[in-house]
Amino acid sequence: ELQFGPRLNAATELLDRWVAQGQGGRPCVQGAGLRWTYAELQAEANRIANVLVNELGVVPGNRVLLRGANTPQLAACWFAVVKAGAIAVATMPLLRAKELGQVIAKAEVSHALCDAALADELMAAQAQHPVLRGICHFRSGAPDGLEARAARQPATFTNVDTASDDCALIAFTSGTTGQPKGTMHFHRDLIAACRCWPPHCLQARSSDVFIGSPPLAFTFGLGGLLLFPMSVGASTVLLEKAAPELLLKAIVEHRATVCFTAPTSYRAMAPLAAQHDISALRKCVSAGEALPAATRALWKQATGIELIDGIGATELLHIFISHTEAEARPGATGRPVPGYRACILGDDGRPLPPGQVGRLAVKGPTGCRYLADERQRQYVQDGWNLTGDAYLLDADGYYVYQARTDDMIISGGYNIAGPEIEAALLAHPAVAECAVIGVPDAERGQLVKAFVVLREGHAPDAKALQEHVKASIAPYKYPRAVEFRDSLPRTETGKLQRFKLREPG
Ligand code: 3UK
Known part of the structure; x- marks a missing residue:
């Protein structure tokens, strides 16, 4: 095929x-x-x-x-x-x-x-x-x-x-x-992308109406909002502005059935969903950054819809690890999309057994070709694409995201993945958005620090959040520093800009 x-x-x-x-x-x-x-x-x-x-x-x-x-x-x-x-x-x-x-x-x-x-x-x-x-x-x-x-x-x-x-x-x-x-x-890559992830994980039909926020300049948007709908003869709604409330209104207006956006957008839409008639919506895709279990639960509670998570990359054109709604597993990205292979590599470049955290390597019909080749040798080794993500493979063959490799926090001798702590914090009712990074610390090397945006009607209470994390994951991972913010720095595509939080001042 x-x-x-x-x-x-x-x-x-x-x-x-x-x-x-x-x-x-x-x-x-x-x-x-x-x-x-x-x-x-x-x-x-x-x-x-x-x-x-x-x-x-x-x-x-x-x-x-x-x-x-x-x-x-x-x-x-x-x-x-x-x-x-x-x-x-x-x-x-x-x-x-x-x-x-x-x-x-x-x-x-x-x-x-x-x-x-x-x-x-x-x-x-x-x-x-x-x-x-x-x-x-x-x-x-x-x-x-x-x-x-x-x-x-x-x-x-x-x-x-x-x-x-x-x-x-x-x-x-x-x-x-x-x-x-x-x-x-x-x-051929553009067509290959249409034949891999969409038929297996999305299963759209020609009557579907696609909608979403990612720009067509971002391959997540180009695929989800143009190539994939057209590959099945469906229709697509292109929005000039797609902030969460506008996206929700547009879903209502166009009776959209398939939505593509980032986790942060689903979190922002969830509390507003009840006041909108989004009954036509049947498939919701999340990508761009890790989907915390709490966000999956929040969206399901608000809409009844099981999110389809998928990791993709500009280098690989579109999504290469994902799942159908029926195969959804909270906290895991999914399994390699048919057509792709994945494995987890240790520091020596050899595959690691399940359960161990290493570097994600991917092979498939849409591999990375940089314009400048000195980067090419870092990204593609032995035909495997190294996405720069730390992952582990669980016993059932599901890939579980940890962090960007260069975002792993090393504190007191432990390797700590910020997104795991973010996922724990997001399960607390007071937390709307959060970001966890390592900050320099004389004693521990790095210190786990959380930036938190509170939900409306909640007062800052660092201690309560720290206790909540200690009670949900290994206690040594709890954020020793907590800072409350009105918003967090994100890209146009909904990705946290952790580097901006690391900048002093
Ligand atoms: C991260 C995820 C965990 C991950 C993209 C779908 O995001 C896209 O492309 P980019 O080049 O970034 C790639 C990096 O983003 N990431 C993306 N999705 C997830 N991490 N869970 C996810 N579901 O670090 C990856 O290496 O901007 C996403 C389709 C096309 C895309 N270009």
Whole structure:
């Protein structure tokens, strides 16, 4: 099933196929006041592909930067780039000129399609990086804007006959610590991702309505909100803004059935769920960071829905360890997705027996290919992808997340995983959000410190939280320091930025 012929264009497979099969009238993508069928998205993508080729001079292999909030227009741009045999360089909407400049330089971006609302930072970046020759703005309403130019082009386009192992996408890692790294994904990788995790763990149908928060520039969002729905002929709702309350309202409005977002978003939506009619919702996927058992329980109590957890990575395109609802196991990420293999390696690089904490290694159809190869040798060793996560394998073959390898806390001679303590704290009724890190300590090397955001109506009580942790997990792990905060630093994709908490002051 995962055998690909030598020639493949992912856009043919995901978009044009439905029109060719007479399904072009099916609803495909909505958002930003638009509602497009498969045939309408195809026509728009074709027109934009014609602009790229006929007006901007894009040739196969050119890197085209995409910038915008999640909208149907951004989806059309994405398909246009892929149809033209160019490479989509997806960028997160919040990136500033300096970061965009790094992306342009690293990926050798020659052209850009940019939402007019986000034009300024990209123009500033272009001024420093003339390698970016042409920018065309969409959603500007201007006579020389992308839509106006597209309207003057034919609605037909013959997709470039790309090799299945031609690069289609360069996705940048979020770079929560270091510099963002570009990862290359082939046309066949995009299709392989659609054939591995979704059929096994999600089992969506063409009547499903997908919705969620991750940007299309984040491969979690690209898969969950564009590739996966389209691979089964379903429809998707793209939201420009998807803060928890807005996401919940949109689920109601669109009668969404499948939701993709991060654990922190499920925690924030849970207390509000009762006031919203989300009865159409049937599948909820959590990824981006570990899903604590308390969050799984909270969402199930609020909605009756068992979350589907999955660990994915930009380097590996999408989710590689996960589970179906029926196989859910609180506190565990799941088992390798069919098509992938996983193992836990010790410091000597050899596989560890179950129960021991080591480095997660993964192999499958979508492996890591960095643009810069000195990182490649660290991430991929002997064909195994080392994700940088510490995990253990339990006796039933479930993978249990511990921490990012470089986030493990070493205190008083013990190895302590912050997320385990976070999971314990989140089970306390006063705790809305928390983060646990190691801070330097003369006596213990590192000291376990918790940052806690309280739920409404709860007063700070460090002692009570410490006692709660001591009573739920091995007592030596309890946070010796507790600091209360109004909020915690997170990325656009819902990941805790622990490094910001480690910075003094
Ligand atoms: C962490 C998780 C525990 C883990 C992603 C789904 O997050 C994604 O990609 P990134 O490159 O980060 C990868 C790292 O994030 N992580 C992600 N999911 C989980 N840790 N449980 C999880 N369920 O450290 C991993 O190495 O930003 C997620 C699909 C596509 C993605 N790109």
